[in-house]
Amino acid sequence: MALIKTSPLFHLFCKTPSALSSYTGPNCFKSLKPIMIHPKFQPQNTFSMTKTTNLCTTSAILQGPSSSSSAVPHKSRKKARSESPEILLRFKLDQCSKRGDLGEALRIYDEARADNVPLSVHHYNVLLYLCSARSNSSDDISLEKGFQIFKQMGLDNVVPNEATFTSAARLAAAKEDPEMAFDLVKKMESYGIVPKLRSYGPALFGFCKKSMADKAFEVDAHMVENGVLAEEEELLTLLRLSSEENLVEKTYEFMHRMRSTVRQVSEETAGAMEDWFKSETAADAGLKNWDVEKVKEGMVKGGGGWHGQGWLGKGKWSVVRTEMQENGVCHSCGEKLVCIDIDPKETENFANSVAKLACEREVRADFVKFQEWLAKHGPFDAVIDGANLGLINQKHFSFQQLKHVVNQLHQMSKSNRLPLVILHRSRVFGGPAQYPNNKKLLESWRNAGALYATPPGSNDDWYWLYAAVSCKCLLVTNDEMRDHLFQLLGTSFFPRWKEKHQVRLTPARPGLTLHMPPPYSIVIQESENGSWHIPTVAGDDLETPRKWVCATRTKKKNLHSIFS
DSSP, X not given: OHHHHHSTTTTTTOSOOOOOOOOOOOOSSOOOOOOOOOGGGSOOSOOOOOTTOOHHHHHHHHHOSOSSGGGSOHHHHHHHHHTSHHHHHHHHHHHHHHXXXXXXXXXXXXXXXXXXXXXXXXXXXXXXXXXXXXXXXXXXXHHHHHHHHHHHHHHTTOOOOHHHHHHHHHHHXXXXXXXXXXXXXXXXXXXXXXXXXXXXXXXXXXXXXXTOHHXXXXXXXXXXXXXXXXXHHHHHHHHHHHHHTTOHHHHHHHHHHHHHHTSSBOHHHHHHHHXXXXXXXXXXXXXXXXXXXXXXXXXXXXXXXXXXXXXXXXXXXXXXXXXXXXXXBBTTTOOBOOOXXXXXXXXXXXXXXXXXXXXXXXXXXXXXXXXXXHHHHOOOXXXXXXXXXXXXXXXXXXXXXXXXXXXXXXXXXXXXXXXXXXXXXXXXXXXXXXXXXXXXXXHHHHHTTOEEEEOTTOOHHHHHHHHXXXXXXXXXXXXXXXXXXXXXXXXXXXXXXXXXXXXXXXXXXXXXXXXXXXXXOOSOEEOTXXXXXXXXXXXXXXXXXXXXXXXXXXXXXXXXXXXX
């Protein structure tokens, strides 16, 4: 810490920097081409009118050259701006960034400073990024240059942003100084900057690498305080550190955070969890006697699949890779996994959040009209993403394929209702929709109140997602719902809802085969007797069975239950 306080970097941004003044210095790269004025705009004492001279030309000649910038042709003004020293510098540095060429970027930087070209935050960020990307503990040149550039940025009163601090933190991590990296993250607050997940990485991974558990947990707490959600890589690093340091309770905590955040784990994470269960520390961790009723109460409060009461039992764990039967029974230990759904209040909140986002991004009147239509014609047992289904394993949109799925769902429906088909208006009224058989099919769905054509310019996703959530029904689509649109929902219960309600499909003859949601949740589960089942991303349960880690102890009678 003493090193940080005495470092110039620690006091670098101690004052609120003032805004940059406008630049009037010399051109550092090349002389700009003079702006040429057409001869007819030059001042003249006399002029002659021809039959082809129009009124605009006559007016310009009469007025002569204007002192305002409007007299300069637009293209010339645009070209002058594009060839300004600052723009040229930005272009050249961006090209260096694309190539990862730090040497050339530093040469350009030194040249710009020699010519007194003012650098913006973007210029500095590109340079810091290149230095941090190339630097490591053995690359003293990149490190030294990066810190010099960072210091110069402060001296030039250029206001830093999140990218600035993140690159500087990476430089500190490369210097193997996670304390400095963490100080830089905390400094963001004084600038009103909210750190991102990437901002914390240098400090978090640096402390974990040095086995500084307390400091790593401090970074984690700071993340939680600022609403930054750790993802699998960060949680895995913290889990490993806790396991290696024999921190039993912390290991349990990160196992559960992995359960709620990641759900299905990577091969690397599965391996780390297996290592924990096979350790001597894990064998000794846990209660010989536990309160059965308290564990059951925890299961109910948690919605099933976990109790959160800590490690249960004593003794070595049996750790194997296994698969699940269709009904959720483990092939290895015979334990049946449970199904975890979101509660009615979460469903209501979910539907409201989808509607709110849709109204912000769609034409509000169009989406409100759909909500009114759905209230009148719903609820449905299933909603179909028509565009997705019609193109599965097809070069051209197939109404017959869509019809086959509709008929299957109709036969399965307890209410004997057709599913709701969501299709864009262009699909309903254009192209193959005009063929007589397809036209007749669409008309039958429309008459049954089972077809909705989304308006031009709309995103179908909002419509079929809202319909499925508000109707509390099945959603038939192969869309994995992982893109930016669905990330906007920012909700922890979206994966749980999708797992319970999404029907996926695979090509078959004839039509498509429906794969209904599993009767158990594909998520890390902790049972009442203390065993664990961890799903991996290996396998998809459609063509290849999913691989699970099964960790159980030798079954022994719980003494509490014997004497209670």
